[in-house]
Amino acid sequence: MLFDETTLRKLKQLTLVxxxxxxxxxxxxxxxxxxxxxxxxxxxxDYTPGDDLRRLDWNIYARLERPFIKMFEEEExxxxxxxxxxxxxxDWGEGEQHKFLYALRLCxxxxxxxxxxxxxxxxxxxxSGGIRAGFGPMRGEASLxxxxxxxxxxxxxxxxxxxxxxxxxxxxxxxPGLVILISDLLSADQPELGLRPLLARGSExxxxxxxxxxxxxxxxxxxxxxxxxxxxxxxxxxxxxxLRTLYQDRVRxxxxxxxxxxxxxxxxxxxxxxxxxxxxxxxxxxRRSGILK
Amino acid sequence: xxxxxxxxxxxxxxxxxxxxxxxxxxRRKPVRVSSxxxxxxxxxxxEANAPWQKLRRNLLLLLQLLILAALVLAxxxxxxxxPVVASGSVIGLxxxxxxxxxxxxxxxxxxxxxxxxxxxxDGMPSGSSMTLxxxxxxxxxxxxxxxxxxxxxxxxxxxxxxxxxxxxQAAFALAAGAAHGSQGSTTVxxxxxxxxxxxxxxxxxxxxxxxVGNLDNNIAITALAxxxxxxxxxxxxxxxxxxxxxxxxxxxxxxxEQLLTAYQLKLAPREHKGxxxxxxxxxxxxxxARISDPHGGALDALSLDDTAFAVYQASSARxxxxxxxxxxxxEQLLASLxxxxxxxxxxxxxxxxxIPAEPFDLxxxxxxxxxxxxxxxxxxxxxxxxPLFVVGEPFQQMSSVKVxxxxxxxxxxxxxxxxxxxxxxxxxxxxxxxxxxxxxxxVFAGETLGRRIAAVTFDLRQSDLPLQVAYxxxxxxxxxxxxPPTPFDATQSLRPGGSLSIVPxxxxxxxxxxxxxxxxxxxxxxxxxxxxxxxxxxxYYAVNFIANDGSTTADYFAVNLFDPSESxxxxxxxxxxxxxxINPTAxxxxxxxxxxxxxxxxxxxxxxxxxxxxxxxxxxxPSLRRKGSPSPT
Numbered sequence: 039m040l041f042d043e044t045t046l047r048k049l050k051q052l053t054l055v056x057x058x059x060x061x062x063x064x065x066x067x068x069x070x071x072x073x074x075x076x077x078x079x080x081x082x083x084d085y086t087p088g089d090d091l092r093r094l095d096w097n098i099y100a101r102l103e104r105p106f107i108k109m110f111e112e113e114e115x116x117x118x119x120x121x122x123x124x125x126x127x128x129d130w131g132e133g134e135q136h137k138f139l140y141a142l143r144l145c146x147x148x149x150x151x152x153x154x155x156x157x158x159x160x161x162x163x164x165x166s167g168g169i170r171a172g173f174g175p176m177r178g179e180a181s182l183x184x185x186x187x188x189x190x191x192x193x194x195x196x197x198x199x200x201x202x203x204x205x206x207x208x209x210x211x212x213x214p215g216l217v218i219l220i221s222d223l224l225s226a227d228q229p230e231l232g233l234r235p236l237l238a239r240g241s242e243x244x245x246x247x248x249x250x251x252x253x254x255x256x257x258x259x260x261x262x263x264x265x266x267x268x269x270x271x272x273x274x275x276x277x278x279x280x281l282r283t284l285y286q287d288r289v290r291x292x293x294x295x296x297x298x299x300x301x302x303x304x305x306x307x308x309x310x311x312x313x314x315x316x317x318x319x320x321x322x323x324x325r326r327s328g329i330l331k
Numbered sequence: 332x333x334x335x336x337x338x339x340x341x342x343x344x345x346x347x348x349x350x351x352x353x354x355x356x357x358r359r360k361p362v363r364v365s366s367x368x369x370x371x372x373x374x375x376x377x378e379a380n381a382p383w384q385k386l387r388r389n390l391l392l393l394l395q396l397l398i399l400a401a402l403v404l405a406x407x408x409x410x411x412x413x414p415v416v417a418s419g420s421v422i423g424l425x426x427x428x429x430x431x432x433x434x435x436x437x438x439x440x441x442x443x444x445x446x447x448x449x450x451x452x453d454g455m456p457s458g459s460s461m462t463l464x465x466x467x468x469x470x471x472x473x474x475x476x477x478x479x480x481x482x483x484x485x486x487x488x489x490x491x492x493x494x495x496x497x498x499x500q501a502a503f504a505l506a507a508g509a510a511h512g513s514q515g516s517t518t519v520x521x522x523x524x525x526x527x528x529x530x531x532x533x534x535x536x537x538x539x540x541x542x543v544g545n546l547d548n549n550i551a552i553t554a555l556a557x558x559x560x561x562x563x564x565x566x567x568x569x570x571x572x573x574x575x576x577x578x579x580x581x582x583x584x585x586x587x588e589q590l591l592t593a594y595q596l597k598l599a600p601r602e603h604k605g606x607x608x609x610x611x612x613x614x615x616x617x618x619x620a621r622i623s624d625p626h627g628g629a630l631d632a633l634s635l636d637d638t639a640f641a642v643y644q645a646s647s648a649r650x651x652x653x654x655x656x657x658x659x660x661x662e663q664l665l666a667s668l669x670x671x672x673x674x675x676x677x678x679x680x681x682x683x684x685x686i687p688a689e690p691f692d693l694x695x696x697x698x699x700x701x702x703x704x705x706x707x708x709x710x711x712x713x714x715x716x717x718p719l720f721v722v723g724e725p726f727q728q729m730s731s732v733k734v735x736x737x738x739x740x741x742x743x744x745x746x747x748x749x750x751x752x753x754x755x756x757x758x759x760x761x762x763x764x765x766x767x768x769x770x771x772x773x774v775f776a777g778e779t780l781g782r783r784i785a786a787v788t789f790d791l792r793q794s795d796l797p798l799q800v801a802y803x804x805x806x807x808x809x810x811x812x813x814x815p816p817t818p819f820d821a822t823q824s825l826r827p828g829g830s831l832s833i834v835p836x837x838x839x840x841x842x843x844x845x846x847x848x849x850x851x852x853x854x855x856x857x858x859x860x861x862x863x864x865x866x867x868x869x870x871y872y873a874v875n876f877i878a879n880d881g882s883t884t885a886d887y888f889a890v891n892l893f894d895p896s897e898s899x900x901x902x903x904x905x906x907x908x909x910x911x912x913i914n915p916t917a918x919x920x921x922x923x924x925x926x927x928x929x930x931x932x933x934x935x936x937x938x939x940x941x942x943x944x945x946x947x948x949x950x951x952x953p954s955l956r957r958k959g960s961p962s963p964t
Contacts (some may be wrong), residue, residue: 130365137365224366253365261389263359266367273367274359275374276389288373 041143044271045317046182049147050154052320052330054118082106117160117175117215118152119241120145121207124163124170125198126268127224129303131250135312138194140248141220143316148218149185151320151330153178158215161188164203166196183299197268198225204232214240217330223296224268230296230303237304244306244329247296251313254289333407335457335925342403353392379657394941395521399511401934414922418459420476420513420536422506423448425526426522426543427467428497428829429869429897433523433544434635441492442542444521447541451519452483453924462509466522467493468828468867470502475509480925494635495827496894501524503534503908508553510535510795520913522902525896533909540906540915549573550580551636553603553893557822559631564643566608568620572598573899580630585619586612595625615645617871617887636898640871640889642821648672649814654684655697658795661712663892664806665695670816685763692814698790708783708813709954713790714754719779720786725754726770733767738860739776739785739808740765743801750796753789762786774805781838781879785809817886818876824889830864831888833874841877846870847890 084106087096097106122145128138145161152159153176160174173188200221212231217236223229223245233243238316259282264273293309300307308327324330334340364370425448431441452461460478463486465471473486510516516536520526525546554569572578577600583593591611596604611618618641630637639744652674653663674691678684678699686703687839695710700717709719716722734745745766755771758764762777762784776785796802815834825831835842835856842854844863847870854861866872871889878884892898905914 080417127365222365224368226368256364258362261359263361264364264367264370265361267363267365269367271367271371273370273374275370281373285369285373288369292369 041146041317045147048317048321049150050179052151052325053155054116054148054152054157055328055331063255081109083109108144116152116155116157117211117213118148118157119160119162119207119215120148121162121164121193121204121217121219121221122193122202123198123219123223124165124194124196126195127198127222127266130222130253130267131192131312133313135250137222137248137250137312138192139194140272140312140316142189143193144220144246144248144320146186146189147316147320149189150182153181153185159185160212160215161185162194162207164200164207164221165194167202168206169203170196187325199227200225200229201227201232204229208235208239215242216244217241217243219243220246220248222249222253228299230299230305233305234303242306244308245296245300246324247293247307247309248312249289250307251311254311255286260284276331283304287306332409332411332926335410337407339403339406339408339699343400345403346399349395349399350392352522353389353395353713367436391660391941391944394937394944398934398937398941400936401930405934407926408925409930410925413454418454418456418517420510420516421455421459421461422509422516422518423449423451423463424502424506424518424520424522425463425465425473425487426497426520426525427465427490427492427897428525429492429494429635429892429894430523430525430633430900431543431547432491432494433900435546435551435632435764439492440523443543444523444541445487445490447521447543448483448487451521452480452487452540454597457481462503462506462507464486464502465490466497466502468495468498470498472505472509476513493827493867494892495867496892496897497525499531503531506534507532519916520854520906520908522906523900524648524906526903526908527896529907531908532742533911538908538911538913540913542902542904542915544900544902546632547574547899548576548623549631549633549636549898550578550598551633551892551895552582552620552622552639553636553895553896553898554605555618555639555641555824555891555893557618557641559643559645559822560609563609563611566611566618566620566641567605568608568639569603569605570596570598570622571603571895571898572600573901574631575600575901579625580622581625582606583621583623584608585621586614586616586618611643613645615643617642617889633898633900635869636892638869639824639891639893641824642871642887642889644817644821644886649810649816650674650690650694651693651694651810651814652676652687652691653695653697654678654686654699654701655695656680656699656885658697658791660710660791660802661695661697664797666801667803668807668810671810677764684882693810709785710809710813711784711786714756714788715775716788719784720759721757723757723771725752726755726768728768728769729753733775735763735765735767737765738761739812740774740805741808743805743808744799745801748794748796748799748801750789750794752793756786756788774809776809783813785813818874819886819888821886821888824891824893825866826854826894827867827869827888827890827892828864829866830862831866833861833863835861836876838878838880839876842874845873845875845879847872 072259082095083106085107093107095106098106122141128141131137149159149161156177158175160172162169162172171192176184217292218234221229231244237243238272259277261276264275298308306327308323310323366815406823425444429440431439431444433440455461460476461483462475463473463483465473473490474483500704506518517518518534518536518538519541521541521543522908524542550570550572552568553571554567558565568582570582577597579595579597581593581595584591594606598604618850621638622630648670650672650755653661653665654676655661656678663674665671676684676686684699684701686701691707693708693710694704696712698713698715700715721958729750732745734740734743744862750773753768753771753773758772758775761779762775764775766772766774772788774787791797815836818836819831819833833842839856842856842861843851847868853867869890869892871887874886874888876884905912
């Protein structure tokens with residue numbers, strides 16, 4: 039079990055927010071901006087031939103002698119796609135701060151929220167430029183245990199080729215929805231570009247960018263030979279206090295630039311450290327950023 | 332600034348192999364990271380991967396390069412040009428006499444003089460050499476033609492002032508010897524000017540004078556003497572004011588540590604006053620005179636001559652027993668010698684005599700020998716057969732008589748002495764023959780088994796010796812040897828460095844002399860007198876005679892300054908060498924003061940820091956990140 043019942047109860051109080059997604063397939067728990075056939079009145083419009091006469095407002099027609107069609111709020115489900123970076127760089131950190139474990143819990147939390155909201159939840163594990171594992175769409179709380187089983191069976195591995203993986207995800211026909219990418223973004227790719235095809239089809243996207251504490255402030259010094267656990271690439275460095283400060287500046291600049299690019303492309307962006315308890319992140323930070331409510 | 336060994340700067344090239352070796356041996360610790368993406372971008376931006384960047388922040392390499400630079404700088408011998416008194420072949424005469432102990436301000440004149448010589452050494456240009464002579468009671472060369480400044484400094488550091496007068500004649504002889512053979516030597520005299528006013532010979536080359544001291548404030552005890560009288564001894568003391576001001580002093584007299592009396596004296600400038608004390612206690616002991624300020628303050632600049640000592644030895648008559656069948660010559664002689672209390676025991680015709688039970692200092696056996704005399708010193712005249720030496724047949728061969736030079740034959744003229752017949756004696760191993768005739772020794776003396784024994788091998792009545800001047804002289808010498816009046820004469824005090832003749836009493840196995848500072852020196856007495864010259868300190872010395880039976884008796888003698896040329900400490904404007912008045916010399920030559928010690932010291936400190944740093948592994952540089960700095964999240 040990735041988290042306990044108490045946390046699950048708290049999560050069920052939340053709902054994923056997708057303000058621009060409008061194409062629900064079945065009626066769900068959320069209100070759509072499309073005018074439909076629910077009972078909640080929304081507006082009037084002129085009658086056009088072919089309209090359902092049952093929706094004609096006869097009272098207005100009697101008073102004004104002009105036919106108007108009544109429009110109602112339509113409640114529909116939301117397609118939620120959680121894309122998890124499963125590269126080897128995610129296999130980093132100790133204990134509760136292990137990035138992949140942290141990301142799995144985040145997936146499970148968001149998935150639980152989606153299922154509890156009646157949304158159509160889909161999941162994909164991005165590895166080595168493709169989609170290595172996935173499930174969904176699934177709906178309803180009855181799917182929780184299945185989701186947990188699938189998530190607990192996932193393992194990190196392979197390289198990070200985010201844009202290629204996102205492209206593969208985008209070429210598969212899917213109804214528009216909320217796409218949440220969870221990744222450390224330790225790749226030369228610009229993920230907001232990879233998300234662009236999805237955005238163009240009416241989806242809404244958010245990036246949850248997680249980094250471990252020693253990636254933010256490496257506890258290193260001296261003459262070192264850095265070995266990349268994902269690619270095996272080596273980098274020699276004579277690390278002193280000044281260079282460490284430069285590294286921290288570089289990380290801040292990278293995060294700032296990524297946030298700026300995401301904002302420019304209409305992609306939500308939240309960066310956080312795995313030192314922060316994941317449930318606090320979900321219950322506080324994601325609500326504050328508007329991804330949840 | 333100049334470099335005396337600029338070629339040493341080439342050693343800086345050693346930095347290159349250090350850097351290369353450092354780069355070659357640089358071992359990097361492999362560390363796994365989640366991604367090198369950001370590091371690579373960062374290092375590309377900063378070019379931090381360049382070789383020089385790798386080295387830039389390395390503390391150990393930096394320290395090693397700094398150490399090399401400091402040591403090379405020291406090896407290059409940096410120097411600054413300074414004015415000096417002399418250069419070339421320099422002979423330094425450093426005054427170490429008693430007056431140099433005067434304190435002008437907060438340091439002694441000797442320290443000031445040593446500092447002046449140190450400056451002279453520091454400023455010596457390369458190629459110069461110095462002979463350094465310490466002018467004390469006995470001048471000695473501390474360094475001879477030495478060009479190594481470290482050796483000169485070490486020699487100077489070992490120099491100490493003395494408490495006696497300086498022997499400038501001997502020092503000038505040494506300086507002249509050092510100057511001989513060197514071209515253009517310069518003699519530098521560093522002194523307070525207390526040189527003899529005349530009589531010093533001219534020195535070859537230039538002579539320069541570096542004066543030290545500026546005060547004339549000194550009052551001295553210039554005489555202290557004891558004179559035995561018929562009653563109690565009299566003590567004479569003289570105090571002299573060498574300053575240019577009226578002074579009042581308190582003159583105190585002590586016997587041992589017991590204060591006898593004190594007087595207040597008023598002294599005009601350059602005035603001396605004498606004082607005689609009588610009615611002193613008649614006991615032997617050490618008398619001390621001390622001058623002090625009546626108000627308890629500091630008296631003067633030179634304290635060495637503020638105290639003087641005098642030793643009184645109460646004389647005691649030596650008991651001499653004459654055992655004879657009757658000899659008027661000997662009886663009259665013993666009665667006339669001073670310090671002798673004679674006794675007489677008549678022997679019968681068979682030669683036997685009743686020896687008194689009480690001991691005597693000396694037994695004079697005239698033609699007899701008593702077997703019961705197993706102790707005490709003996710003077711044997713015309714000896715019969717005895718166990719001490721072999722007596723043979725009489726002889727008359729006196730054609731040539733030889734007097735061997737000795738303290739015992741001093742002033743003895745044997746030329747007019749005739750001996751008709753003497754006993755043939757084979758001189759024993761323990762004895763020295765003093766007068767030798769053809770047929771055998773006429774007079775011999777020596778010491779055996781703790782007894783002193785002298786023998787005259789002929790009957791005085793068969794010679795004309797008793798009628799000659801040599802008779803009382805010879806017998807006085809013999810008796811003073813056999814029973815010395817006192818081991819040494821302590822009535823007159825010694826000057827520092829003077830020698831004292833000690834005639835050890837018989838039966839002494841060891842003599843221990845303790846100086847005023849408590850340093851003891853032991854001697855084993857041999858034949859004849861002992862000459863002691865370790866009198867460099869002022870004060871009184873204890874001479875302890877340790878007898879064979881372990882008993883100890885002590886006598887004392889005093890060493891006092893009593894030298895007006897040392898007590899008169901006023902600075903002299905010039906000194907006379909030969910016929911020339913030498914005035915104080917200004918620094919008129921250019922020398923070089925070396926500064927290599929400073930970079931060497933810095934190099935040593937850096938070496939210690941590098942050692943400390945290299946033993947702290949891994950080397951952790953301090954983090955520049957401030958506590959509480961904002962996190963990227």
